[in-house]
Amino acid sequence: MDGLTTSETDTRFAPLKPARRVGAVSDDEDAQLMLAYGRGEMRAFETLYSRHRAALYRYLVRQARDTEIANDLFQEVWSRVIVNRSRYEARAKFRTFLFTLAHNCFIDHCRRVKSRPGGASIEDADAADLLPADDDSRPDAEIERDENSRRYRAALATLPQEQRDVYLLHEESDLSLEEIARVTGVGAETAKSRLRYAVGKLKIALTPVEELT
């Protein structure tokens, strides 16, 4: 059951698998699972959920930069999956379908925040990422990991919204460039250009892999 425990009292999932594992899962199988859930098979949904929950959550956390907002958006995305279960057609990959919903939910959220008088801007969340981490009496390795994490989040926060969106979709959803373009509603060349800019900026802000190894 792919690391999923269905107990009502303690619904826990197996230790995190890297986002790359998502791509290894057969897209056809995902589509079949979604269709099975549409026919009323709960276990199909549980499998589907266990496969995509982590990647989707990371995408939303990185986009919203607030776990509370990410939690709400995460539930909203899955709610839409559930509501649309009987209308789902296996014409596109399930991941494309899922991340399109996530992208749209996040855009809706941004519009709500902007239209709210005195509402906190998404960009306001960046300030916390840019502050120095409070390193008290923790071990050096842990402090270093926190420092790397903080730098990564801060670097992501400096990206323009469109570039961050394309980069996170590439990182977390494992979608192809064409699929990312479809999710974000732009052409493939535009998506590629945004991704190139995003990677260039992150490279400057973060330590490249070769320097770490």
Next chain:
Amino acid sequence: MSGDEDEFDDFLARRRKIFRLPERDLVEPPAEVDRIVLRQAREAIESRNTDREIRGMSWGAPLALAASLLVAFTIVLNIGMSKREPVPEVTVESVAQRRDATLAPPAAEVASVPGLVSQQEADRYAPPAPPAPAASPARTAASVAKAGSAPEWRRDPATWLAEIQRLRAAGKSAEADAELAEYKRQHRAYAVSPDR
């Protein structure tokens, strides 16, 4: 520059990582959120199954068909019955006849012509006469005639109508009109042709 291009192409093709993601950032949704989503998914299909059970009951379709047939049969039967037995028209005469039957007056006093009522009965059921207008001579004559003893020809409608025709033929139009008006007042249920 081509090195950067190759690096980016490798990154796009997921053959290579440009930078290492901090492990601490590999976050997961909280268990509570997992529970909420799974519960929502389960409730959605359970409610749908309940709907299906209600809609798809095995006796539902036959019951609906039987009910439809019953209603259709009842309508057809009702229409057929109403065609065969026309409802008799309710007229003053029929009501009077029924009343006569219940009151059981002496048979001799009731007019012998079927469907007609006696003068007394007609007077009993007739609405009160409107106040007399200031008076044409003919009307006055009719009223006087009525006030005294009613003429013999008034007892029988047919005779009365014949008398009206006779007056009109004799050129006594005013009297004929007055008699006709009185006749109409007493015999409202009778259709009198306008030429009388």
